[in-house]
Amino acid sequence: MNSPDHAAQVVGVHADDSAPAGAAGTTSVQRKGMAVTAQGYNFAYLDEQTKRMIRRAILKAVAIPGYQVPFGSREMPLPYGWGTGGIQVTAAIIGPDDILKVIDQGSDDTTNAVNIRRFFAATTGVATTERTTDASIIQTRHRIPETPLAEGQVLVYQVPIPEPLRWLEPSETETRRMHALEEYGLMHVKLYEDIAHYGHIATTYDYPVRVNGRYLMRPSPIPKFDNPKMDMNPALQLFGAGREKRIYAVPPYTQVESLDFEDHPFEIQTWDECCEFCGSKDSFLDEIVTDDAGGRMFVCSDSDYCGQRRAGQAHGGDAAAAQQSQQSPNVPGVPGVSDTPAAQPAETASS
Amino acid sequence: MATASTSAPEFASAPLLRVNAVTRLYGERTGCRDVSFDLHQGEVLAIAGESGSGKTTLLNCIAGRSRPTAGTVEYNLRHEGLRDIYRLSEARLRLLARTDWGFVHQNPRDGLRIDVSAGANVGERLMAIGDRHYGRIRDTTEDWMHRVELDTSRIDDAPATFSGGMQQRLQIARNLVTHPRLMFMDEPTASLDVSVQARLLDLLRGLASELGLAAIVVTHDLAVARLLAHRLLIMKSGQVVESGLTDQVLDDPQHPYTQLLVSSVLQA
Numbered sequence: 001m002n003s004p005d006h007a008a009q010v011v012g013v014h015a016d017d018s019a020p021a022g023a024a025g026t027t028s029v030q031r032k033g034m035a036v037t038a039q040g041y042n043f044a045y046l047d048e049q050t051k052r053m054i055r056r057a058i059l060k061a062v063a064i065p066g067y068q069v070p071f072g073s074r075e076m077p078l079p080y081g082w083g084t085g086g087i088q089v090t091a092a093i094i095g096p097d098d099i100l101k102v103i104d105q106g107s108d109d110t111t112n113a114v115n116i117r118r119f120f121a122a123t124t125g126v127a128t129t130e131r132t133t134d135a136s137i138i139q140t141r142h143r144i145p146e147t148p149l150a151e152g153q154v155l156v157y158q159v160p161i162p163e164p165l166r167w168l169e170p171s172e173t174e175t176r177r178m179h180a181l182e183e184y185g186l187m188h189v190k191l192y193e194d195i196a197h198y199g200h201i202a203t204t205y206d207y208p209v210r211v212n213g214r215y216l217m218r219p220s221p222i223p224k225f226d227n228p229k230m231d232m233n234p235a236l237q238l239f240g241a242g243r244e245k246r247i248y249a250v251p252p253y254t255q256v257e258s259l260d261f262e263d264h265p266f267e268i269q270t271w272d273e274c275c276e277f278c279g280s281k282d283s284f285l286d287e288i289v290t291d292d293a294g295g296r297m298f299v300c301s302d303s304d305y306c307g308q309r310r311a312g313q314a315h316g317g318d319a320a321a322a323q324q325s326q327q328s329p330n331v332p333g334v335p336g337v338s339d340t341p342a343a344q345p346a347e348t349a350s351s
Numbered sequence: 352m353a354t355a356s357t358s359a360p361e362f363a364s365a366p367l368l369r370v371n372a373v374t375r376l377y378g379e380r381t382g383c384r385d386v387s388f389d390l391h392q393g394e395v396l397a398i399a400g401e402s403g404s405g406k407t408t409l410l411n412c413i414a415g416r417s418r419p420t421a422g423t424v425e426y427n428l429r430h431e432g433l434r435d436i437y438r439l440s441e442a443r444l445r446l447l448a449r450t451d452w453g454f455v456h457q458n459p460r461d462g463l464r465i466d467v468s469a470g471a472n473v474g475e476r477l478m479a480i481g482d483r484h485y486g487r488i489r490d491t492t493e494d495w496m497h498r499v500e501l502d503t504s505r506i507d508d509a510p511a512t513f514s515g516g517m518q519q520r521l522q523i524a525r526n527l528v529t530h531p532r533l534m535f536m537d538e539p540t541a542s543l544d545v546s547v548q549a550r551l552l553d554l555l556r557g558l559a560s561e562l563g564l565a566a567i568v569v570t571h572d573l574a575v576a577r578l579l580a581h582r583l584l585i586m587k588s589g590q591v592v593e594s595g596l597t598d599q600v601l602d603d604p605q606h607p608y609t610q611l612l613v614s615s616v617l618q619a
Contacts, residue, residue: 168464181442185479189464189471192478195485196468196507261485 038122044091045123050074054092054247058238061249066215067179068162073245083116083141084242086158090139093154093238094120099127101135106143106284106301113141130304142205144226146283146305149235151252157220159241162248164208164218184216187259195264204269210257211250219256225268225284230256273298278309365427367392367533367565368413373422375408381589382408385422388584388594392532393563397580397597399570399612405589406569407537413567414454414535415444426533449476453526457538459518462525463510469496469521470506476529495524499554516547520554527558534559534566540575552578573616577601585609 042048050072057071076084094100100120104113108130116139117128129135132147139156149155165175168186178184187208194202207224211217219230220239230237230250237250250256260266274281276297283305285298300306366389375382383405390396398406411417413424415436425433426447436444448454456462463472473492474482482488493503499520510518519539526534539555540548556579559566568579576583576597583600585593585608593606604610 177441181445183445183479185475185481188478188483189467189475192471192474192485192488193467196470260483262483263486 041123043096043124044094044120045077046074046088046091050088051092054088057247058089058092058249061238061247062236062251064215065250065254066211066217066248068246068248070245071247073242076242077119078115080243081160082112083139083158085240085244085247086139086141086156086242087116087119087240088242089156089238089240089247090120090137091123093156094124094126094137096124096126098136099129099134101129101132101138101304102140103138103143103145103302103304104141105286106145106305107303109303131308132304140222142221142223143284143301144222144229146280146300146302147308148229149233151234153235155233155235155237157222157237157239159218159220159239159246160243162218162239162241162244162246164216179215182214184210187216188261191259191261191264195261201260201264201266207266208259210259212254213257215248216259217248217250217256223269223284224258224266227256227258227266228268232256271298275300275306278306278313280306280309364392365433366390367394367427368567369423369425369433370413371423371425373409373412373419373424375405375412375417376420381405383412383586383589386584386586386591387422388591390533390565390567392565393559394582395559395564395566395568395580396582396584397568397570397576398584398586399573399576400586401612402571404586406571406586408589409586410535410537410567410569414452415448416454446480449479450529451531451533453523453531453534455519455522455526455534455536455539457541459510459515459522459542462522463518465511466509468507469501469510469513472510472521473525473528476525480529491528492524495528496521498558499524499527500550514547516543516551519543519551523555523558527562527564530562532563532565534564536566536568538570538572539568541570541572548575555579573601573613585612 044051046054053072057069061067061069073085074088076087078084078087090100100117101108102113102117102120104110107113108117120126121128132138132145132149135153137154137156138145138149139158141158144155163172163175165178165186168190169175169178178186190208191201191203194200203224205223206218206221207227209217209219209227209230219227232253232255233250234252236252239248241247258266269284271281271285273285275283275285276299278300280300284301286301287296287298289296368390370386370388370390373386374384386409388396398409400406408417412419415424418437423435424437426436428434428447429451436447439447454462464475470489470492473495474488477488477491489506493506496503496506501517501520501524505513510521513521519542523539536555540551543551552575558564559579566579568575570576580597583594583597584591585600585606587608593600593604593609600609601613604613
């Protein structure tokens with residue numbers, strides 16, 4: 001089952017993945033099924049009782065979309081804030097046949113993503129991938145992949161603070177009561193404050209949503225750019241907050257609505273630039289400072305999406321590739337130059 | 352202010368609020384005991400008494416904030432008539448408390464969200480009952496700030512930058528924005544200096560008569576009672592020792608404690 005995507009793994013962090021496995025006594029990471037590479041640990045690190053407990057919490061969370069289910073969060077071998085909640089959720093649902101992708105801010109190759117992927121590779125021996133479409137479980141920190149998710153996929157979010165009303169109402173007793181009684185006016189007070197002070201809703205990430213018309217939910221610190229992707233998503237979305245000991249979920253095809261005002265509707269971020277590498281104009285862009293003279297460039301935050309597009313441009317569409325090569329001399333460090341019509345055929349060719 | 356009582360409205364219909372033998376015990380100690388009264392639409396009732404006499408306990412019981420040990424508090428719901436508020440669901444009671452009622456705290460910081468702007472404080476109740484139009488919320492807020500004599504140019508300032516009197520007026524505006532029928536006030540002027548007190552009382556009196564508000568005002572200041580209230584309850588050790596029209600009670604006190612209280616007021 002894993003062989004088709006083996007090529008994809010080779011280009012990735014394969015070297016990283018094999019390091020702890022080697023230390024644990026196995027020569028290379030086995031991508032086939034059951035081979036658990038780290039010795040002395042249960043499959044996926046957590047013991048079976050703990051996993052059952054977490055699964056029960058997940059089931060409840062799925063049954064009540066957006067409701068924060070308390071669970072007995074365990075100490076994990078990494079600090080709070082590094083994704084202990086997401087890891088526990090992933091550990092509870094992962095099976096030997098799963099293919100895992102881990103992203104941090106959209107990228108597969110940042111420290112957090114690399115280490116969590118390595119952790120699961122070592123403790124479960126499951127296959128890992130960087131390709132969104134190949135993964136059955138995607139653990140994410142602060143992004144939803146640009147590539148649309150499909151039925152059967154599970155997106156696991158790492159959540160630092162699950163309570164959307166926390167900064168407005170410090171009491172947990174009170175916020176629980178507010179959830180129970182559906183008293184969510186306070187959240188609009190925050191948005192009101194944004195408009196009053198900045199003229200528009202200035203909340204750009206962790207933008208509050210209403211799930212299934214009922215529970216107010218914090219979508220974890222994803223940019224609000226990703227909020228529309230949560231709505232009616234065919235994938236199962238699970239949220240784990242390790243320090244705060246909460247799990248919540250958005251089941252597939254569930255309505256997720258971003259809060260707004262009638263005269264200040266919800267809007268996502270837009271950029272005047274397009275990605276310097278792949279020319280995408282509709283993905284979430286990171287701004288990278290390239291020198292100390294004001295040079296900067298914009299690149300896709302989703303490294304897999306960007307890579308796939310570039311691969312498609314290199315192999316596929318001749319016209320697109322030609323235009324892409326015309327465009328490339330302009331690229332280095334000059335903002336706005338890439339924002340030319342040339343980028344557009346490239347974009348359509350690969351998507 | 353001897354005219355206050357003559358303007359007391361007479362309603363033949365059911366009272367807005369009926370308090371029946373309310374007792375609140377704190378273990379061995381008595382908060383308040385066996386208090387009964389009716390309050391009609393547009394009527395202002397003051398509860399006066401010394402510190403520790405159970406005024407605030409009684410107010411909290413009536414306002415749905417503290418369940419009485421015995422007795423009932425019935426409120427005249429808009430479509431259902433008199434209903435025991437402690438038999439309503441918590442959701443309904445809280446909805447009632449933030450739409451049809453208002454609660455003005457002695458310390459405005461208890462009643463305000465101190466870290467959000469004045470405008471958001473006033474608009475909060477509107478948003479809580481589902482208003483989702485920023486422009487409209489803003490207009491209503493400015494209107495109410497104007498009505499409580501706050502400078503509307505300070506709509507985006509934090510209440511922490513307001514003076515005590517302004518905070519108190521902001522708190523009142525925040526409560527009135529949903530057009531409540533009943534206001535609970537716990538020493539609304541106690542923390543203000545005398546000149547500000549007078550203005551605030553004036554304002555409250557004007558608003559109450561203009562809006563046909565019923566109010567229950569807890570105070571230890573008989574002058575406040577004289578100025579605002581149609582009727583007055585005097586409490587001592589958790590029990591009502593005297594009640595009646597404000598002027599009647601203050602001009603012709605019958606109970607020894609009321610006599611003491613009236614005679615101890617400093618005459619300026």
